[in-house]
Amino acid sequence: MTDTACALSIGGHAIRNRAFLAPMAGITDRPFREIAERFGAGLVVSEMVASAALSTGHGGMVRKLTRAGTLPHVVQLAGCEAQWMAEGARIAEGAGADIIDINFGCPAKRVTNGYAGSALMRVPDQALGIVEAVAGATTRPVTVKMRLGWDDESLNAAQIAQLAVSAGAQMITVHGRTRQQFYKGQARWALVRSVVEAVDVPVVVNGDIVDIASARQALAESGAAAVMLGRGAQGQPWRVGQIGAALSGLEAEAPPEGSELVALIQRHYEDMLVDYGIEVGLRAARKHLGWYADAAGLALDKPTRTQLLDNEDTKAVLSLIDTLFSGEWRAAA
Numbered sequence: 001m002t003d004t005a006c007a008l009s010i011g012g013h014a015i016r017n018r019a020f021l022a023p024m025a026g027i028t029d030r031p032f033r034e035i036a037e038r039f040g041a042g043l044v045v046s047e048m049v050a051s052a053a054l055s056t057g058h059g060g061m062v063r064k065l066t067r068a069g070t071l072p073h074v075v076q077l078a079g080c081e082a083q084w085m086a087e088g089a090r091i092a093e094g095a096g097a098d099i100i101d102i103n104f105g106c107p108a109k110r111v112t113n114g115y116a117g118s119a120l121m122r123v124p125d126q127a128l129g130i131v132e133a134v135a136g137a138t139t140r141p142v143t144v145k146m147r148l149g150w151d152d153e154s155l156n157a158a159q160i161a162q163l164a165v166s167a168g169a170q171m172i173t174v175h176g177r178t179r180q181q182f183y184k185g186q187a188r189w190a191l192v193r194s195v196v197e198a199v200d201v202p203v204v205v206n207g208d209i210v211d212i213a214s215a216r217q218a219l220a221e222s223g224a225a226a227v228m229l230g231r232g233a234q235g236q237p238w239r240v241g242q243i244g245a246a247l248s249g250l251e252a253e254a255p256p257e258g259s260e261l262v263a264l265i266q267r268h269y270e271d272m273l274v275d276y277g278i279e280v281g282l283r284a285a286r287k288h289l290g291w292y293a294d295a296a297g298l299a300l301d302k303p304t305r306t307q308l309l310d311n312e313d314t315k316a317v318l319s320l321i322d323t324l325f326s327g328e329w330r331a332a333a
Contacts, residue, residue: 037068
């Protein structure tokens with residue numbers, strides 16, 4: 001596939017490029033998605049929203065419905081019962097969702113033990129019923145994210161994709177691992193080609209895409225229409241937009257450095273404290289601060305890392321972000 005301007009659309013929503021931010025539980029909240037969008041991501045997807053909990057008004061699930069930026073608002077729903085998935089879709093649409101994504105890919109035991117996420121790939125009829133219920137409950141376009149299958153003995157992504165499309169799905173994303181692989185080994189992009197050949201809707205390839213070289217290789221091996229970044233965007237949410245620009249034949253924006261990087265991380269930190277509240281926000285922000293430090297190549301000693309990640313004095317953390325990421329700390333080290 002050659003690098004050309006994006007011609008993708010989902011249900012009438014034009015997509016600006018072929019690099020998307022994957023849904024990641026506890027990570028792709030509003031502040032993170034806003035940064036990825038600001039730096040040019042083609043599409044961003046919400047954290048996984050548990051449909052049954054959403055239907056009962058669970059505050060954490062309602063928060064996850066918050067729109068970020070101006071791109072089409074994609075909300076991902078998870079669940080194993082068609083009734084609650086349909087109700088979740090209605091609630092998400094009412095909250096402003098432009099696209100509803102269905103999770104057939106999460107490998108976490110807490111999800112699959114309830115026969116949701118990638119466990120649904122073991123029960124094609126139930127998976128079909130869920131897509132039918134969601135598509136019938138909303139006027140918004142429906143998409144599906146899945147894995148290659150449960151294990152190497154059941155690589156049935158092409159079959160599940162065909163069922164999903166027959167029920168109304170307008171895009172399919174495939175992580176190039178089975179559920180039993182979790183995140184081990186290598187994503188097998190070439191196996192996604194069977195899905196591309198089985199359906200007539202756009203297919204997105206996901207897994208181990210971290211830079212423009214891996215994005216191009218994933219597209220070449222899979223024949224997919226776009227790529228989706230998950231862990232490759234941790235600590236560097238601008239990476240999605242950089243890849244999207246390159247795939248469109250444009251010059252990628254330079255990653256933020258110095259005062260720009262400091263301002264970005266400080267704003268991200270403060271936005272999380274606002275969205276979650278101080279107590280929860282402090283815990284939620286730790287992983288992001290650690291990823292930013294790792295991505296910036298900061299070899300922090302244990303006391304400094306502790307001051308950054310575990311400090312409850314928010315003003316001290318903001319000051320330390322300035323010191324660490326402006327280059328002052330590296331220069332003095």
